[in-house]
Amino acid sequence: MIEVENLTKRYGRHTAVDGVSFRVEKGEILGFLGPNGAGKTTTMRILTCYLPPTEGTARVAGHDVFKAPLEVKKRVGYIPETPPLYPDMAVRDFLDFCAKIKGVPGKERKARVDEAIEKTRVGDVRDKLIAKLSKGYRQRVGLAQAILNNPEVLILDEPTAGLDPKQIIETRELIRGLGGDHTIVLSTHILPEVEMTCGRVVIINKGRVVAEDTPGNLTRRLRGAGALRLEVRGEESPVEEALRAVPGVLAVKARAAHDGLLTVEVEAEPGRDVRADLAWAVVTRGFGLLGLQQVGMSLEEIFLHLTTTDAAAAPAAVPEAEVSA
């Protein structure tokens, strides 16, 4: 549905997006993840034909954003970071205007506006001026505007920014509900959001794609590098020593917990399962093994891993090729 190839956008000397490529299949919800200033908004603006790319191509539903912008615009619903609304219009009038400029035929217009109002639950403010709405309602009116003409593709730039927790949950549910019928690209820097709503994640940093996979796979691939947590009864230094001797273990750190128990964090080589060996090592030395648990990296840690450009941290990160393969 969306094909982005080698997309580059330069503002003068500054390169905001640098050779980004990805694909989104029909009905998929793609999370676009990255720190602020990573190039998310720029990429989305190119996909919606608001900005022309400097290099590379982007196609939406088979139409090139540069060569056939009108065809692309007809098929895309978009909410920028701050929803573009006219404060001096009432919600219904605003949506009616949007339906007109999106080419919704006159006969269907009222029905479509009502449907969008219902889907985004803005019915109780339909006759209020937009200037008087709270941030949450504005965000929803923005979403209503985007789904008015039932577009094949929805591009949502931080749709939950500035909402309260209840509204965030509602918006996520709404987005999940829209997936399937619509192909959705959603940008965010809130990680749980991606885990909850998206089928696939593209992590972008400094204009480049650093990882692309399902949230589950990303976590799994990196789990090897993640920690194991053991609960052991015994002395601190002999336990550490015993565990360090296990092949494949990179680092061991024991902490005294309550009741003479130790909590031991073990970091193992990526991709190597050392759990059985660890258990064996503990038990044969006569310590008591009370728990062994894979901690795994949360998406948050992966994200930090991939987007921290600290040179010292770089070798610890999983090689780019392996993740984005």
Place this chain on the structure above:
Amino acid sequence: MTALRNVAAIFEKEWRHYFGSPIAYVALFVWTMLFGVFFYFAFTFFLEQSMRVSQQGMEFGGGMKLSLNEYLIRPIFHNMAVVALFVAPMLTMRLFAEEKRQGTMELLSTAPLTDWQIVLGKFLAAAGLYALMILAGLVNVVLLFFYASSPPEWKPVVSGAAALFLLGCCFLALGAFVSTLTRNQIVAGILSFCLFLGIWTLSWLDNPMAGPVASAVAYLGVTTHMEDMVKGVLDLKDVFFYLSFIGFSLFLTHQSVESQRWRA
């Protein structure tokens, strides 16, 4: 067909904005009030003059009548052209500046509209409101046709109103262009006004003694082309001048809107 519908949608939105805010009412009020005031003074002056003329006529024989067109209607059109100079920035300063500040340009630019449709819709909305203002002012003149003992000629009234409309449209088109240059309405308003004033003064160079350069520059002055039309002489070259001025300004507006995306 869709193009027309899109232009109409933008037009309607702008009108809604004009009439949903005080802008349209203030513009209409100022315009019709000044039209009325000028009409009143021109009318009193006309009465005094015709009294004097008829007295002279009685004394020396062979009474003559003053023309309403020449002594009443023509000066009003000239005065209203000055008012247009002040009112036009009011109508155009927010056209694009506000969309840019509110971020709603992104809504228009990502909707299936072309830049031309946006520019035309906005310009026509401003021109439409301006036409309404002229019509409202002309009510004064229409009364003359009912109550004057010798009614004025209608042709110079129509061509004069057309000249006033075309002159105003030049300002509106140029004002729309200025509005694309900034996010700040006030800046757009002041800049447009200064620009209009500058163009206005060009026609001061127009006098019989002017050299070729001065006449060429004066030709660009928007009021130079009003003279004949207000007198009732509809010369195609004047109409053509106004239309090309408007066309060129709208072209600049379009280029500016389009280029902002490349530079954004």
